[in-house]
Amino acid sequence: MRRIIHIHEAILCLGLLLGLGAARADTTLTIGTVNNGDMVRMQALSKVYEDAHPGVRLNWVVLDENTLRQRLTTDITTGGGQFDVITIGAYEAPMWGRQDWLVPLDQMPASYGLDDLMPNVRKQLSAGEHLYALPFYSEGSITFYRKDLFAAKGLSMPEAPTWEQIRGFAQALHDPAHGLYGICLRGKAGWGENMALVTTIVNSFGGRWFDEKWEPQLDSPEWHKAVNFYVDLLGTYGPPGPSSNGFNENLTLFNAGKCGMWVDASVAGAFVTDPSQSQVPDKVGFAKAPSAVTTKGSSWLWTWALAIPASSKQKEAARDFIAWATSREYGQIIAQRHGISAMPPGTRLSTYESEAYLKATPFAKVTLEAIRTADPTSPTLQPVPYTGVQFATIPEFQAVATLVGRLISGALAGNAQVDKVLSTSQSAVRRTMARAGYYGR
Template identity: 75%
Template sequence: MKKLLAVPTALMGLGMLLGSGSALAATTLTIGTVNNGDMVRMQALSKTYSEQHPDVELRWVVLDENTLRQRLTTDISTGGGQFDVVTIGAYEAPMWGRKSWLMPLEKFSPTYEVDDLMPNVRRQLTVDNKLYALPFYSEGSITFYRTDLFAAKGLKMPEEPTWTQIRGFAEKLHDPSKNVYGICLRGKAGWGENMALLTTMVNAFGGRWFDEKWEPQLTSPEWSQTVNFYVDLLSKFGPPGPSSNGFNENLTLFNAGKCAMWVDASVAGAFITDKTQSQVPDKVGFVKAPREVTPKGSSWLWTWALAVPSSSKQQQAAFDFIQWATSKEYSTLVAKKYGISAMPPGTRLSTYANAEYMKSTPFAKVTQEAIQTANPDSPTLKPVPYTGLQFVTIPEFQAIGTLVGKSLSGVLAGTSKADAELKSLNEQVQRTMKRAGYPKK
């Protein structure tokens, strides 16, 4: 497990700003967050919060997604108290809330407007009518594609493509001699990395993680078809070394103009249309995530949210900070600094009621539809005993998803064959579930 990372260079100015007044700071908040673009913006803009709260010092622990989850899970489950604010998602929030590991969020500031939070997002962070985290941004998975490359080949992207159609496009657009790859997809191991994509693909092909009796289904025809399709697609029409690529790596590739298509989190729209970051900001189209035999569960629903651990000794100050970071005021600050399309997506009804935002943001409509239509309570074609679209909302899934993600990343890298690996994984998952006492009575 990695030690705390140093504060990024971009934040040194914040540290210097606080340094002169640190002796006056009565409260120090330690914030654990992921190194995604929107969180980097939050860190930069937190200077405004510090100016408004000179008695609060902010200390940032910035980690990659997999390492962050390990650190936070260990600290929260043991009551370690290292963090005052944690960045978690729709997987952790309900389970940790039920275990009383998180502070229930009540008595909001009168200006916060909690009822402006999108209902489908708020529901993912709520247990027994109590909110345990506030959404920083939310996303569905959608398809990004290069409109100029499609036009040059005389191709037309459907509003609701299938994976079979996507493969056909990838074959026609793949041109590595010009540093253009037919498709970019997550291959990096992790239950929230490659398995987020692969689970929605399995859903789209009609599969599921478990049957109604909690028997794992990794040897089913649907899993075999999905994994073999995925490996073949990326091996033939993806960039070199796809097993090393997660969200951030594929974002870099797309921004460099090297991906003809990319299926991933809708939040990427703000970055690939940003002229300061992307080489193709005005050459991108947006449609729904691919389906295949069914649209059910073919797009994920995820929320990166901010919560306050019950072990924090600075709960009120931490609650004040997460209200600021998820407020309409903060969204306005982002819009002024980075442009209106950079406002945190998928969290507030008022964002999508803003005519200027909808007009200026080409990915807004498909993002809104993906979030509003996602149904974690009915994620698959066949019946299942669990909730969750790109994950299974049980404590054991973090370990299971990590195990399967690592193995299938190896399959993508060519170290093993898909069907043999799925057979072995099915047996391992079956043992894990039996040890955990499934099916629960």
């Protein structure tokens, strides 16, 4: 059976290759990617791709999220040419595309199915009339919870919980003496780590990063309420050392049965329900991301995508590879090897039109709703001059949110008071925006 499947995979790859044009022989593609589970699966399929593309070798540089972003930003802005394929997201793609740092990807063959990409996802990766990255997977943030623990305590998770309800559930479930923590949340510093979650909490409490004149709002009542709530919740009912935990660390804790709840990326659904990885695969429930005074911006919207730097010397081969890795055929290979629920989620309409996928995937509908309803053009209760739900699509955001993320992570670790941290953050962000010329606009 394995030999049959392997041959079928090779045929699928070859078919896509014939539609795209053969890559040049004796080509080494250097791929920079993040160490998330779906990308690890993609790396594991290197031989499948290389067998169907004689003469092409894939050289992987797999890094944690923070390190990857630093490496890629340095390389792309300097034209270093270290990478032929890069894993970027909805933040970088439109900005780097406008700077002509990325190869436009509008001219894909009909067999690829550009029209099958979710409109909300394709829009995130575009600037003007051009698409600058192909989506590998997309996600919203949702609530994962242990159905068995809720039942044992007589608790009922609403379809759309509030943060106050989540706090009450965390208190009821918290049992550190037996290695169970009420809630696991991102605490690791990083604009795409703890600040992705914190920004959605701030949004739900009615806050925003900047007002219409680009004045930072980090010292506002909404930020103080949101961040104090977050630090108290995670510090009181979370695992030890939460300031060291990002997506991957919390996924490990949840799969080990250590978390009563977890609010994070919907893409984790395929891993928490996988019996080969999770100790609680049949005990997980799914709900919307929590809200507070508003649901606007309470669930983030993110796409991990593959793009080609303009500095690559292997553009044709790189295009063939990213077309394969983001294709419908690739999804079928994953389904055959790991089960249909493991297909990269959130990118293609056809995935969610499949009755087989919807029936087999308990997190499919909540994922789809989170992606469809997130609105990067109107992410907050009050008006803002930026787009993006859990980030602001401006070049300065990466630096300012990284700084604020470190300060908030320090408060979570007990090194500073939240109110002092936010006052310091306000001043630092305003200085950065002033130097960048925002107040003369």
